[in-house]
Amino acid sequence: MRTRKALLPDAIDIHRLILQHFASGTLLPRTFPEICENVRDFVVAEEGDSVVGCGALHLYGPHLAEVRSITVCPEYRKRGAGRLLLHKLLKEAARHQVSCVCLFTRIPEFFARAGFSMVRREDIPDKLYKDCCVCPKLHCCDEVAMVRGQLPRFAILSQPAPALVKLEI
Numbered sequence: 001m002r003t004r005k006a007l008l009p010d011a012i013d014i015h016r017l018i019l020q021h022f023a024s025g026t027l028l029p030r031t032f033p034e035i036c037e038n039v040r041d042f043v044v045a046e047e048g049d050s051v052v053g054c055g056a057l058h059l060y061g062p063h064l065a066e067v068r069s070i071t072v073c074p075e076y077r078k079r080g081a082g083r084l085l086l087h088k089l090l091k092e093a094a095r096h097q098v099s100c101v102c103l104f105t106r107i108p109e110f111f112a113r114a115g116f117s118m119v120r121r122e123d124i125p126d127k128l129y130k131d132c133c134v135c136p137k138l139h140c141c142d143e144v145a146m147v148r149g150q151l152p153r154f155a156i157l158s159q160p161a162p163a164l165v166k167l168e169i
């Protein structure tokens, strides 16, 4: 098992991997064109010639990046691929000197092993502005927010905040 940066031809496999989780809401929907456009955000896990897992790092700015779309084929789970993908994404965040990495998840135990801790959603306003605002589950979110590093003290996105929280930034 090894990980590497994704290339455009991997977009089909990445889309297939993420597609499996659309219905359950475990991963945010990503269209094929969206994956192509953002393929440089992705890393993939390979076993032999097969792509068996993927994950992405979305950069908001020097204060924040987000781990997204991390998944491993069911038949290759519990063999260390998820951990390898996460470490590769964290290494990428460090390379960009990002001071905080965040994510939203239903499986905090997996990410706690890599040093993530739970925070309030309101503590990551950029994520609220980018995704939560338009999410049908805005007021019934079943995911927890987690961060690793220094919590951001400002946001750079400036779309209207949902009435959900009063942000102090």
Ligand SMILES: CC(C)(COP(=O)(O)OP(=O)(O)OC[C@H]1O[C@@H](n2cnc3c(N)ncnc32)[C@H](O)[C@@H]1OP(=O)(O)O)[C@@H](O)C(=O)NCCC(=O)NCCS
Binding pocket: 021, 026, 027, 070, 071, 072, 073, 076, 077, 078, 079, 080, 081, 082, 083, 084, 103, 104, 105, 106, 107, 109, 110, 113
């Ligand atoms: C989460 C996921 C990527 C983990 O991949 P994986 O290859 O099975 O993970 P690893 O084998 O590297 O596991 C690393 C450690 O995390 C633990 N772990 C794996 N899946 C876990 C889970 N769902 N909950 C809690 N701990 C988990 C493993 O037991 C292992 O622990 P160890 O270090 O004590 O041995 C994979 O289960 C998956 O694709 N899930 C569906 C999509 C998903 O939920 N993605 C996260 C969205 S935020």
